[in-house]
Amino acid sequence: MDGDSLEGAAPDGTMSRRCIVSGASAPAARMVRFVVGPDALIVPDVDNRLPGRGLWLSADRDMVETAASKRLFAKAARSNVTVPANLADLVADLLRRRCLNHLGLARRAGLVTTGGEKVRAQxxxxHVAVLLEAADGSPQERRKFTALAPQAPVVDAFTSSELSAALGRDNVIHVALAEGRLTRTILDDAARYGGLKRPPVI
Known part of the structure; x- marks a missing residue:
């Protein structure tokens, strides 16, 4: 991430970056990084690995759309750039895939418990660090599970079919994650995805 400007670091070493739209600083793990590609195209770097100077945005759909419409990417890059159409949707899809991929890795690492009774037992x-509840599950059932673990953050950004595909299980509604590096990554990615996903049509 050569050229990125470090705004500061917390005592635990967490990096902080500044949003090019709002000017607000936040942990890099909760923001979205972009770089300018060789063809001057703005490229989302949700893994924070691509070379080049990073252009950071808060993980918020409005921030991405504002940066695109007001040419703030070009201003921050100090050069002419091309912004892909529907950039916010592109970023949201990348974050969705990243989060679900990490969920599959967490299962293989032994951090995942699924199934109503097994989740209750866990x-x-x-030893539950995060609860995942299917977005299309029963609200009443969700309240029952979250009441059992009020200290655990709840992620409800994914449907049952998405959770089932990621975990190789059928009809996944309730998921418990044990503490671990992958769990913390999933929580950060889910927060970013929640800020970028398109609001449901009512």
Whole structure:
């Protein structure tokens, strides 16, 4: 990430970056990085690995759309750039895939518990760091599970079919994640995805 400007670091070493739209600083893990590609195209770098100077945005759909419409990418890059159409949708899809891929890795690492009774039992052990609840699951059932683990953050950005495909299971509604690096990554990615996904049509 050569050329990125480090705004500061927390005592735990967490990097902070500044949004080119709002000017607000936040942990890099909760923001979205962009770079200018060789063809002057703005490229989302949700893995924070591409070479070049990073242009950072808060993980918010309005911020991405504002940066695109007001030519703030060009201003921050100090050069003419091309912004892909529907950039916010592109970023949201990349984050969705990244989060679900990491969820599959977490299953293979032994951090995942699925199924109503097994999740209840895992909650009873006190070793649940994050709960995932299917977006299309029963609101009543969701409230029951979240009440059992009030200290655990809840991610409800994914449908049952998305969770099932990521975990290689059928009809996944409730998921518990144990503490671990992958769990923290999933929580950060889910927060970013939640800010970028298109609002449901009512």
């Amino acid at each position: 909650i009873a052990t006190g």
